[in-house]
Amino acid sequence: MRTRNRDAEFRDFYLAEAPRLQRLAVMMTGDPERAADLAQDALIKVYTKWPRIRNEDPGPYARTILVNLCRSAYRRKMLEMRKTPVSSGYIPDQSSRVDDSLRVATALSALSPIRKAVVLLRFYEDMSEQQIATVLDRPINTIKSDLRRALETLRPIFGDDVRETR
Amino acid sequence: MSTEDRLRNLIGNAGMESRASEAEWNAFARKAHGALYTRRAAAALGTLALVGVVVFAAVTLRATGDTDPIPPAPAPSGTAEETVEPAPTQEPDAKVETSEQELWFVNGEKLSWSTTVAGGGIRADLASDDPIAQQAAYWIDFLLGGPMGAHQEAGDITVIPEGTELLGVRRDGETLFVDLSSEFESGGGSMSMQVRLAQVVYTATQFDGVESARIMIEGEMVDAIGGEGVIVSEPLTRRDFQDYAPNVVVETPRPGDEFSPGDVVSGFANVFEANVSFLVLDEDGNELASDFTTATCGTGCWGDFSKALEFSIDAPQPGRVVALTYSAEDGSPQDEISIPVMLVP
Numbered sequence: 001m002r003t004r005n006r007d008a009e010f011r012d013f014y015l016a017e018a019p020r021l022q023r024l025a026v027m028m029t030g031d032p033e034r035a036a037d038l039a040q041d042a043l044i045k046v047y048t049k050w051p052r053i054r055n056e057d058p059g060p061y062a063r064t065i066l067v068n069l070c071r072s073a074y075r076r077k078m079l080e081m082r083k084t085p086v087s088s089g090y091i092p093d094q095s096s097r098v099d100d101s102l103r104v105a106t107a108l109s110a111l112s113p114i115r116k117a118v119v120l121l122r123f124y125e126d127m128s129e130q131q132i133a134t135v136l137d138r139p140i141n142t143i144k145s146d147l148r149r150a151l152e153t154l155r156p157i158f159g160d161d162v163r164e165t166r
Numbered sequence: 167m168s169t170e171d172r173l174r175n176l177i178g179n180a181g182m183e184s185r186a187s188e189a190e191w192n193a194f195a196r197k198a199h200g201a202l203y204t205r206r207a208a209a210a211l212g213t214l215a216l217v218g219v220v221v222f223a224a225v226t227l228r229a230t231g232d233t234d235p236i237p238p239a240p241a242p243s244g245t246a247e248e249t250v251e252p253a254p255t256q257e258p259d260a261k262v263e264t265s266e267q268e269l270w271f272v273n274g275e276k277l278s279w280s281t282t283v284a285g286g287g288i289r290a291d292l293a294s295d296d297p298i299a300q301q302a303a304y305w306i307d308f309l310l311g312g313p314m315g316a317h318q319e320a321g322d323i324t325v326i327p328e329g330t331e332l333l334g335v336r337r338d339g340e341t342l343f344v345d346l347s348s349e350f351e352s353g354g355g356s357m358s359m360q361v362r363l364a365q366v367v368y369t370a371t372q373f374d375g376v377e378s379a380r381i382m383i384e385g386e387m388v389d390a391i392g393g394e395g396v397i398v399s400e401p402l403t404r405r406d407f408q409d410y411a412p413n414v415v416v417e418t419p420r421p422g423d424e425f426s427p428g429d430v431v432s433g434f435a436n437v438f439e440a441n442v443s444f445l446v447l448d449e450d451g452n453e454l455a456s457d458f459t460t461a462t463c464g465t466g467c468w469g470d471f472s473k474a475l476e477f478s479i480d481a482p483q484p485g486r487v488v489a490l491t492y493s494a495e496d497g498s499p500q501d502e503i504s505i506p507v508m509l510v511p
Binding site for chain 1: 169170172173176179180184185186190191194195197198199201329333348349352383384385386388
Protein backbone atom coordinates (compact mmCIF):
# COMPACT_ATOMS: atom_id res chain seq x y z
CA MET A 1 0.00 0.00 0.00
CA ARG A 2 1.44 3.37 -0.96
CA THR A 3 2.23 5.73 1.90
CA ARG A 4 0.12 8.49 0.35
CA ASN A 5 -2.94 6.24 0.22
CA ARG A 6 -2.24 4.94 3.70
CA ASP A 7 -2.03 8.51 5.03
CA ALA A 8 -5.24 9.52 3.32
CA GLU A 9 -7.13 6.67 4.92
CA PHE A 10 -5.41 6.79 8.31
CA ARG A 11 -5.70 10.56 8.76
CA ASP A 12 -9.43 10.48 9.48
CA PHE A 13 -8.96 7.68 11.95
CA TYR A 14 -6.17 9.61 13.67
CA LEU A 15 -8.03 12.91 13.88
CA ALA A 16 -11.05 11.22 15.45
CA GLU A 17 -9.36 8.72 17.70
CA ALA A 18 -6.01 10.13 18.84
CA PRO A 19 -7.32 12.43 21.61
CA ARG A 20 -9.64 9.74 22.90
CA LEU A 21 -6.88 7.13 22.97
CA GLN A 22 -4.59 9.54 24.73
CA ARG A 23 -7.21 10.27 27.40
CA LEU A 24 -7.72 6.54 27.84
CA ALA A 25 -3.97 6.16 28.32
CA VAL A 26 -3.90 8.99 30.86
CA MET A 27 -6.68 7.34 32.83
CA MET A 28 -4.85 4.01 32.64
CA THR A 29 -1.45 5.32 33.68
CA GLY A 30 -2.03 8.55 35.57
CA ASP A 31 0.98 9.97 33.77
CA PRO A 32 0.13 12.38 30.93
CA GLU A 33 3.60 12.34 29.46
CA ARG A 34 3.89 8.57 29.37
CA ALA A 35 0.30 8.32 28.19
CA ALA A 36 1.08 10.52 25.21
CA ASP A 37 3.98 8.25 24.30
CA LEU A 38 1.94 5.10 24.73
CA ALA A 39 -0.96 6.45 22.68
CA GLN A 40 1.45 7.47 19.97
CA ASP A 41 3.14 4.06 20.02
CA ALA A 42 -0.24 2.38 19.73
CA LEU A 43 -1.25 4.59 16.83
CA ILE A 44 2.04 3.93 15.06
CA LYS A 45 1.46 0.20 15.42
CA VAL A 46 -2.02 0.64 13.98
CA TYR A 47 -0.56 2.76 11.19
CA THR A 48 2.06 0.18 10.23
CA LYS A 49 -0.59 -2.57 10.27
CA TRP A 50 -3.15 -0.45 8.46
CA PRO A 51 -3.34 -2.45 5.21
CA ARG A 52 -4.26 -5.56 7.19
CA ILE A 53 -6.86 -3.99 9.47
CA ARG A 54 -8.33 -1.13 7.46
CA ASN A 55 -11.27 -3.20 6.25
CA GLU A 56 -12.24 -4.12 9.79
CA ASP A 57 -13.08 -1.73 12.60
CA PRO A 58 -9.61 -0.54 13.65
CA GLY A 59 -10.93 1.11 16.83
CA PRO A 60 -11.01 -2.04 18.99
CA TYR A 61 -7.64 -3.13 17.60
CA ALA A 62 -6.12 0.20 18.61
CA ARG A 63 -7.55 -0.17 22.11
CA THR A 64 -6.21 -3.71 22.41
CA ILE A 65 -2.73 -2.48 21.56
CA LEU A 66 -3.00 0.52 23.84
CA VAL A 67 -4.19 -1.50 26.82
CA ASN A 68 -1.40 -4.02 26.27
CA LEU A 69 1.17 -1.23 26.07
CA CYS A 70 -0.20 0.36 29.24
CA ARG A 71 -0.06 -2.95 31.06
CA SER A 72 3.50 -3.55 29.90
CA ALA A 73 4.47 -0.05 30.96
CA TYR A 74 2.83 -0.66 34.31
CA ARG A 75 4.97 -3.69 34.93
CA ARG A 76 8.11 -1.85 33.98
CA LYS A 77 7.21 1.03 36.22
CA MET A 78 5.64 -0.99 38.99
CA LEU A 79 8.22 -0.05 41.52
CA GLU A 80 7.89 3.59 40.63
CA MET A 81 4.12 3.44 40.69
CA ARG A 82 4.12 1.85 44.12
CA LYS A 83 5.51 5.10 45.40
CA THR A 84 2.49 7.07 44.23
CA PRO A 85 -0.08 7.92 46.88
CA VAL A 86 -2.50 5.15 47.68
CA SER A 87 -5.98 6.18 46.70
CA SER A 88 -7.83 4.49 49.52
CA GLY A 89 -10.23 7.02 50.99
CA TYR A 90 -9.92 9.33 48.01
CA ILE A 91 -13.00 11.41 47.39
CA PRO A 92 -13.11 13.12 43.98
CA ASP A 93 -12.93 16.87 44.33
CA GLN A 94 -15.08 18.25 41.54
CA SER A 95 -13.87 21.78 42.11
CA SER A 96 -10.23 20.87 41.72
CA ARG A 97 -8.40 22.24 38.71
CA VAL A 98 -6.59 18.97 38.30
CA ASP A 99 -7.17 17.49 34.89
CA ASP A 100 -10.28 15.33 34.89
CA SER A 101 -8.47 12.41 33.30
CA LEU A 102 -5.90 12.45 36.07
CA ARG A 103 -8.67 12.54 38.63
CA VAL A 104 -10.06 9.38 37.10
CA ALA A 105 -6.60 7.80 37.10
CA THR A 106 -6.18 8.59 40.77
CA ALA A 107 -9.59 7.16 41.62
CA LEU A 108 -8.81 3.99 39.73
CA SER A 109 -5.25 3.58 40.97
CA ALA A 110 -6.32 0.96 43.50
CA LEU A 111 -7.23 -1.34 40.63
CA SER A 112 -4.95 -3.69 38.75
CA PRO A 113 -4.22 -2.61 35.16
CA ILE A 114 -6.55 -5.22 33.71
CA ARG A 115 -9.47 -4.20 35.93
CA LYS A 116 -8.73 -0.57 35.25
CA ALA A 117 -8.95 -1.39 31.56
CA VAL A 118 -12.24 -3.22 32.05
CA VAL A 119 -13.73 -0.26 33.94
CA LEU A 120 -12.54 2.28 31.39
CA LEU A 121 -13.67 0.28 28.39
CA ARG A 122 -17.06 -0.14 30.06
CA PHE A 123 -17.65 3.38 31.34
CA TYR A 124 -15.45 5.52 29.12
CA GLU A 125 -15.67 3.65 25.84
CA ASP A 126 -19.20 2.47 26.61
CA MET A 127 -18.40 -1.01 25.38
CA SER A 128 -20.52 -4.03 26.16
CA GLU A 129 -19.04 -6.80 28.25
CA GLN A 130 -18.80 -8.91 25.11
CA GLN A 131 -16.89 -6.15 23.29
CA ILE A 132 -14.53 -5.80 26.25
CA ALA A 133 -13.96 -9.53 26.25
CA THR A 134 -13.00 -9.33 22.59
CA VAL A 135 -10.67 -6.35 23.01
CA LEU A 136 -8.93 -7.85 26.03
CA ASP A 137 -9.09 -11.40 24.69
CA ARG A 138 -10.51 -12.75 27.93
CA PRO A 139 -13.59 -14.87 28.59
CA ILE A 140 -16.74 -12.81 29.12
CA ASN A 141 -17.29 -14.37 32.54
CA THR A 142 -13.85 -13.17 33.56
CA ILE A 143 -14.78 -9.67 32.37
CA LYS A 144 -17.99 -9.76 34.44
CA SER A 145 -16.02 -10.91 37.45
CA ASP A 146 -13.37 -8.22 36.91
CA LEU A 147 -16.02 -5.54 36.65
CA ARG A 148 -17.84 -6.69 39.77
CA ARG A 149 -14.64 -6.86 41.79
CA ALA A 150 -13.46 -3.51 40.50
CA LEU A 151 -16.68 -1.89 41.68
CA GLU A 152 -16.34 -3.62 45.04
CA THR A 153 -12.84 -2.20 45.36
CA LEU A 154 -13.96 1.28 44.39
CA ARG A 155 -17.02 1.39 46.60
CA PRO A 156 -15.27 2.40 49.84
CA ILE A 157 -12.99 4.73 47.90
CA PHE A 158 -16.02 6.62 46.68
CA GLY A 159 -17.44 6.57 50.19
CA ASP A 160 -20.37 4.38 49.22
CA ASP A 161 -21.92 1.88 51.53
CA VAL A 162 -22.24 -1.74 50.57
CA ARG A 163 -25.87 -1.95 49.61
CA GLU A 164 -25.30 -2.28 45.94
CA THR A 165 -25.38 -5.60 44.23
CA ARG A 166 -24.76 -6.59 40.65
CA MET B 167 -25.81 7.51 43.98
CA SER B 168 -24.27 4.12 43.21
CA THR B 169 -20.57 3.49 42.65
CA GLU B 170 -21.38 2.83 39.02
CA ASP B 171 -23.11 6.19 38.64
CA ARG B 172 -20.25 7.98 40.36
CA LEU B 173 -17.85 6.34 37.98
CA ARG B 174 -19.94 7.34 34.99
CA ASN B 175 -20.03 10.95 36.15
CA LEU B 176 -16.34 11.09 36.92
CA ILE B 177 -15.31 9.48 33.69
CA GLY B 178 -17.90 11.40 31.71
CA ASN B 179 -16.34 14.68 32.84
CA ALA B 180 -13.01 13.45 31.50
CA GLY B 181 -14.39 12.30 28.23
CA MET B 182 -15.35 15.50 26.50
CA GLU B 183 -14.99 14.93 22.80
CA SER B 184 -12.44 16.68 20.66
CA ARG B 185 -10.54 16.01 17.48
CA ALA B 186 -6.83 16.08 16.91
CA SER B 187 -5.53 19.11 15.07
CA GLU B 188 -3.90 19.13 11.65
CA ALA B 189 -0.65 20.12 13.32
CA GLU B 190 -0.82 17.08 15.57
CA TRP B 191 -1.56 14.88 12.56
CA ASN B 192 1.39 16.28 10.67
CA ALA B 193 3.72 15.69 13.59
CA PHE B 194 2.39 12.17 14.00
CA ALA B 195 2.66 11.43 10.28
CA ARG B 196 6.35 12.30 10.31
CA LYS B 197 7.00 9.84 13.12
CA ALA B 198 4.77 7.19 11.58
CA HIS B 199 6.58 7.53 8.26
CA GLY B 200 9.85 7.06 10.09
CA ALA B 201 8.58 3.88 11.73
CA LEU B 202 7.26 2.59 8.43
CA TYR B 203 10.48 3.30 6.57
CA THR B 204 12.51 1.71 9.36
CA ARG B 205 10.50 -1.48 9.01
CA ARG B 206 10.86 -1.44 5.26
CA ALA B 207 14.57 -0.71 5.50
CA ALA B 208 15.02 -3.59 7.95
CA ALA B 209 13.31 -5.90 5.49
CA ALA B 210 15.46 -4.59 2.64
CA LEU B 211 18.61 -4.93 4.74
CA GLY B 212 17.67 -8.50 5.45
CA THR B 213 17.51 -9.15 1.73
CA LEU B 214 20.81 -7.36 1.14
CA ALA B 215 22.42 -9.29 3.98
CA LEU B 216 21.24 -12.49 2.38
CA VAL B 217 22.75 -11.49 -0.94
CA GLY B 218 25.93 -10.48 0.86
CA VAL B 219 26.14 -13.81 2.63
CA VAL B 220 25.65 -15.72 -0.59
CA VAL B 221 28.28 -13.65 -2.43
CA PHE B 222 30.70 -13.83 0.49
CA ALA B 223 30.20 -17.57 0.78
CA ALA B 224 30.76 -18.07 -2.93
CA VAL B 225 33.97 -16.02 -2.88
CA THR B 226 35.21 -17.78 0.26
CA LEU B 227 34.47 -21.22 -1.05
CA ARG B 228 36.27 -20.49 -4.31
CA ALA B 229 39.25 -19.10 -2.46
CA THR B 230 39.59 -21.95 0.00
CA GLY B 231 38.25 -24.83 -1.95
CA ASP B 232 36.20 -25.81 1.08
CA THR B 233 32.72 -27.06 0.67
CA ASP B 234 31.46 -26.32 4.14
CA PRO B 235 32.30 -23.62 6.68
CA ILE B 236 32.21 -26.11 9.54
CA PRO B 237 33.47 -29.65 9.97
CA PRO B 238 31.67 -31.74 7.40
CA ALA B 239 28.85 -33.96 8.46
CA PRO B 240 26.30 -35.96 6.57
CA ALA B 241 24.26 -33.36 4.71
CA PRO B 242 20.99 -32.87 6.56
CA SER B 243 18.02 -33.81 4.47
CA GLY B 244 16.44 -30.71 3.03
CA THR B 245 18.44 -28.37 5.21
CA ALA B 246 21.90 -26.95 5.38
CA GLU B 247 24.10 -25.12 7.78
CA GLU B 248 24.59 -21.48 7.22
CA THR B 249 27.24 -19.07 8.39
CA VAL B 250 25.89 -15.62 9.08
CA GLU B 251 27.41 -12.74 11.00
CA PRO B 252 24.53 -10.31 11.21
CA ALA B 253 25.29 -6.68 11.79
CA PRO B 254 24.83 -5.59 15.39
CA THR B 255 21.30 -4.34 15.70
CA GLN B 256 21.73 -1.57 18.26
CA GLU B 257 24.12 -1.57 21.16
CA PRO B 258 27.62 -2.76 20.37
CA ASP B 259 28.40 -3.52 24.02
CA ALA B 260 25.85 -6.32 24.43
CA LYS B 261 27.09 -9.28 22.44
CA VAL B 262 26.44 -12.96 22.10
CA GLU B 263 29.38 -15.21 21.29
CA THR B 264 29.37 -16.77 17.86
CA SER B 265 28.12 -20.33 18.00
CA GLU B 266 26.29 -22.88 15.93
CA GLN B 267 22.72 -23.24 17.08
CA GLU B 268 19.44 -24.72 15.95
CA LEU B 269 16.86 -22.60 14.16
CA TRP B 270 13.58 -24.41 13.77
CA PHE B 271 11.69 -23.48 10.66
CA VAL B 272 9.00 -25.39 8.81
CA ASN B 273 9.10 -27.61 5.76
CA GLY B 274 5.87 -29.16 4.57
CA GLU B 275 3.79 -29.59 7.69
CA LYS B 276 6.72 -30.50 9.91
CA LEU B 277 9.37 -28.64 11.80
CA SER B 278 12.63 -28.61 9.90
CA TRP B 279 15.86 -29.01 11.83
CA SER B 280 18.91 -27.02 10.78
CA THR B 281 21.71 -25.08 12.36
CA THR B 282 23.20 -21.69 11.73
CA VAL B 283 26.48 -20.13 12.84
CA ALA B 284 25.98 -16.61 14.12
CA GLY B 285 26.77 -14.23 16.93
CA GLY B 286 27.26 -10.58 17.62
CA GLY B 287 25.36 -7.59 18.91
CA ILE B 288 22.04 -7.93 20.58
CA ARG B 289 19.34 -5.34 21.04
CA ALA B 290 19.91 -3.42 24.22
CA ASP B 291 16.47 -4.27 25.56
CA LEU B 292 17.23 -7.99 25.18
CA ALA B 293 20.55 -7.83 26.99
CA SER B 294 20.55 -9.79 30.24
CA ASP B 295 22.77 -10.62 33.17
CA ASP B 296 21.81 -14.22 32.55
CA PRO B 297 24.01 -15.41 29.67
CA ILE B 298 21.65 -18.27 28.79
CA ALA B 299 18.67 -15.92 28.61
CA GLN B 300 20.67 -13.46 26.52
CA GLN B 301 21.86 -16.17 24.15
CA ALA B 302 18.32 -17.52 23.84
CA ALA B 303 17.02 -14.02 23.16
CA TYR B 304 19.54 -13.54 20.37
CA TRP B 305 18.56 -16.78 18.67
CA ILE B 306 14.82 -16.43 19.14
CA ASP B 307 15.09 -12.93 17.70
CA PHE B 308 17.00 -14.49 14.82
CA LEU B 309 14.20 -17.04 14.37
CA LEU B 310 11.58 -14.29 14.21
CA GLY B 311 13.44 -12.81 11.24
CA GLY B 312 12.46 -15.85 9.20
CA PRO B 313 14.54 -18.16 7.04
CA MET B 314 17.41 -16.78 5.00
CA GLY B 315 20.06 -18.15 2.71
CA ALA B 316 20.43 -21.91 2.95
CA HIS B 317 17.18 -22.20 4.89
CA GLN B 318 15.31 -20.54 2.07
CA GLU B 319 17.08 -22.60 -0.54
CA ALA B 320 16.04 -25.74 1.31
CA GLY B 321 12.43 -24.58 1.08
CA ASP B 322 12.06 -23.73 4.74
CA ILE B 323 9.40 -21.25 5.72
CA THR B 324 8.23 -19.73 8.97
CA VAL B 325 4.64 -19.53 10.13
CA ILE B 326 5.45 -16.93 12.76
CA PRO B 327 3.59 -13.85 11.51
CA GLU B 328 5.62 -11.05 10.01
CA GLY B 329 6.01 -8.18 12.42
CA THR B 330 6.20 -10.38 15.51
CA GLU B 331 8.71 -8.83 17.87
CA LEU B 332 10.61 -10.33 20.76
CA LEU B 333 9.89 -8.16 23.78
CA GLY B 334 11.93 -10.02 26.34
CA VAL B 335 13.38 -13.30 27.54
CA ARG B 336 14.07 -14.38 31.07
CA ARG B 337 14.83 -17.70 32.71
CA ASP B 338 13.34 -19.12 35.86
CA GLY B 339 14.62 -22.56 36.76
CA GLU B 340 14.28 -24.81 33.73
CA THR B 341 11.72 -22.60 32.04
CA LEU B 342 12.45 -19.83 29.59
CA PHE B 343 9.83 -17.06 29.55
CA VAL B 344 9.51 -15.72 26.02
CA ASP B 345 7.61 -12.45 25.67
CA LEU B 346 6.31 -11.82 22.16
CA SER B 347 4.35 -8.98 20.63
CA SER B 348 0.68 -9.43 19.86
CA GLU B 349 1.39 -10.01 16.17
CA PHE B 350 2.40 -13.53 17.15
CA GLU B 351 -1.28 -14.35 17.65
CA SER B 352 -2.47 -12.94 14.35
CA GLY B 353 -3.80 -14.94 11.43
CA GLY B 354 -3.73 -18.65 10.81
CA GLY B 355 -5.74 -21.53 12.19
CA SER B 356 -5.12 -24.01 14.94
CA MET B 357 -2.35 -25.83 13.09
CA SER B 358 -0.56 -22.61 12.28
CA MET B 359 -0.74 -21.58 15.94
CA GLN B 360 0.64 -24.93 17.04
CA VAL B 361 3.48 -24.88 14.56
CA ARG B 362 4.54 -21.31 15.31
CA LEU B 363 4.57 -22.20 19.00
CA ALA B 364 6.60 -25.29 18.19
CA GLN B 365 9.14 -23.16 16.30
CA VAL B 366 9.68 -20.99 19.36
CA VAL B 367 9.64 -23.85 21.87
CA TYR B 368 12.11 -25.99 19.90
CA THR B 369 14.45 -23.07 19.36
CA ALA B 370 14.17 -21.98 23.00
CA THR B 371 14.78 -25.41 24.51
CA GLN B 372 18.16 -26.04 22.89
CA PHE B 373 19.97 -23.99 25.51
CA ASP B 374 21.73 -25.32 28.57
CA GLY B 375 19.31 -26.10 31.37
CA VAL B 376 16.20 -24.98 29.49
CA GLU B 377 13.59 -27.72 29.41
CA SER B 378 10.48 -25.74 28.60
CA ALA B 379 9.26 -22.39 27.35
CA ARG B 380 6.42 -20.27 28.68
CA ILE B 381 4.91 -17.98 26.07
CA MET B 382 3.90 -14.45 27.05
CA ILE B 383 2.15 -11.91 24.87
CA GLU B 384 2.86 -8.20 25.33
CA GLY B 385 4.22 -8.89 28.79
CA GLU B 386 1.19 -10.88 29.87
CA MET B 387 1.04 -14.48 31.03
CA VAL B 388 -1.67 -15.67 28.69
CA ASP B 389 -3.59 -18.91 29.03
CA ALA B 390 -4.29 -19.33 25.34
CA ILE B 391 -3.31 -17.68 22.09
CA GLY B 392 -5.20 -16.83 18.96
CA GLY B 393 -8.84 -17.20 18.09
CA GLU B 394 -8.34 -20.93 18.07
CA GLY B 395 -7.52 -20.80 21.76
CA VAL B 396 -4.35 -22.89 21.71
CA ILE B 397 -3.57 -23.47 25.38
CA VAL B 398 -0.27 -22.04 26.60
CA SER B 399 -1.06 -21.77 30.30
CA GLU B 400 1.77 -24.14 31.23
CA PRO B 401 5.41 -24.22 30.15
CA LEU B 402 5.67 -26.10 26.86
CA THR B 403 8.21 -28.75 25.98
CA ARG B 404 9.34 -30.27 22.72
CA ARG B 405 7.21 -33.33 23.41
CA ASP B 406 4.06 -31.18 23.42
CA PHE B 407 4.54 -30.77 19.67
CA GLN B 408 5.36 -34.28 18.53
CA ASP B 409 2.69 -34.04 15.81
CA TYR B 410 4.88 -31.49 14.06
CA ALA B 411 8.31 -32.80 15.03
CA PRO B 412 10.73 -34.32 12.55
CA ASN B 413 11.00 -38.11 12.75
CA VAL B 414 14.03 -37.93 15.03
CA VAL B 415 14.51 -35.37 17.80
CA VAL B 416 17.68 -35.31 19.88
CA GLU B 417 17.27 -33.93 23.40
CA THR B 418 20.82 -34.60 24.61
CA PRO B 419 23.49 -33.60 23.84
CA ARG B 420 22.61 -29.99 23.05
CA PRO B 421 24.52 -27.73 20.71
CA GLY B 422 27.80 -26.74 22.30
CA ASP B 423 27.74 -29.41 24.99
CA GLU B 424 30.85 -31.33 25.89
CA PHE B 425 30.57 -34.96 24.82
CA SER B 426 32.89 -37.66 26.13
CA PRO B 427 33.20 -41.40 25.48
CA GLY B 428 30.33 -43.17 27.21
CA ASP B 429 28.07 -40.12 27.16
CA VAL B 430 24.49 -40.68 26.16
CA VAL B 431 22.58 -39.45 23.14
CA SER B 432 18.85 -39.44 23.85
CA GLY B 433 15.61 -38.17 22.44
CA PHE B 434 12.47 -39.43 20.80
CA ALA B 435 11.68 -40.78 17.37
CA ASN B 436 8.91 -42.15 15.21
CA VAL B 437 10.78 -44.22 12.65
CA PHE B 438 10.55 -47.51 10.79
CA GLU B 439 10.89 -50.43 13.16
CA ALA B 440 12.06 -47.94 15.83
CA ASN B 441 15.66 -48.20 14.64
CA VAL B 442 17.75 -45.10 15.30
CA SER B 443 21.41 -44.96 14.28
CA PHE B 444 24.19 -42.73 15.55
CA LEU B 445 27.53 -41.42 14.39
CA VAL B 446 30.23 -39.49 16.21
CA LEU B 447 32.33 -37.36 13.84
CA ASP B 448 35.59 -35.62 14.62
CA GLU B 449 36.50 -32.09 13.60
CA ASP B 450 37.42 -33.26 10.11
CA GLY B 451 34.22 -35.21 9.66
CA ASN B 452 35.87 -38.57 10.17
CA GLU B 453 33.72 -41.22 11.75
CA LEU B 454 34.79 -41.99 15.33
CA ALA B 455 31.87 -44.21 16.24
CA SER B 456 28.84 -45.81 14.68
CA ASP B 457 26.08 -47.43 16.67
CA PHE B 458 22.34 -47.88 16.81
CA THR B 459 19.50 -48.59 19.21
CA THR B 460 15.82 -49.35 19.19
CA ALA B 461 13.37 -46.73 20.44
CA THR B 462 10.58 -47.80 22.78
CA CYS B 463 8.09 -47.56 19.90
CA GLY B 464 8.24 -47.06 16.16
CA THR B 465 6.57 -47.32 12.76
CA GLY B 466 3.74 -44.96 13.53
CA CYS B 467 4.23 -44.23 17.19
CA TRP B 468 6.69 -42.14 19.15
CA GLY B 469 9.28 -43.88 21.27
CA ASP B 470 12.16 -42.75 23.46
CA PHE B 471 15.71 -43.68 22.65
CA SER B 472 18.90 -43.51 24.66
CA LYS B 473 22.34 -44.81 23.78
CA ALA B 474 25.79 -44.43 25.30
CA LEU B 475 28.34 -43.89 22.54
CA GLU B 476 31.91 -45.14 22.83
CA PHE B 477 34.72 -43.50 20.88
CA SER B 478 38.35 -42.52 21.32
CA ILE B 479 40.13 -39.21 20.80
CA ASP B 480 43.44 -37.81 22.00
CA ALA B 481 42.53 -34.19 22.49
CA PRO B 482 39.44 -32.00 22.85
CA GLN B 483 38.09 -30.88 19.51
CA PRO B 484 34.88 -29.77 17.86
CA GLY B 485 32.81 -32.62 16.51
CA ARG B 486 29.29 -33.76 15.89
CA VAL B 487 26.88 -36.31 17.30
CA VAL B 488 24.56 -37.44 14.54
CA ALA B 489 21.27 -39.28 14.93
CA LEU B 490 19.76 -40.67 11.75
CA THR B 491 17.91 -43.53 10.14
CA TYR B 492 18.60 -45.46 6.98
CA SER B 493 16.01 -45.89 4.27
CA ALA B 494 14.38 -49.31 4.20
CA GLU B 495 14.27 -49.01 0.42
CA ASP B 496 17.81 -48.10 -0.57
CA GLY B 497 19.75 -47.73 2.66
CA SER B 498 20.35 -44.03 2.16
CA PRO B 499 20.70 -41.89 5.30
CA GLN B 500 17.67 -39.81 6.28
CA ASP B 501 16.08 -38.01 9.24
CA GLU B 502 19.54 -36.71 10.17
CA ILE B 503 20.00 -34.48 13.19
CA SER B 504 23.62 -33.39 13.56
CA ILE B 505 24.42 -31.76 16.89
CA PRO B 506 27.63 -29.69 17.09
CA VAL B 507 29.47 -30.58 20.30
CA MET B 508 32.91 -30.32 21.87
CA LEU B 509 34.40 -33.80 21.99
CA VAL B 510 36.39 -34.31 25.17
CA PRO B 511 38.56 -37.40 25.91
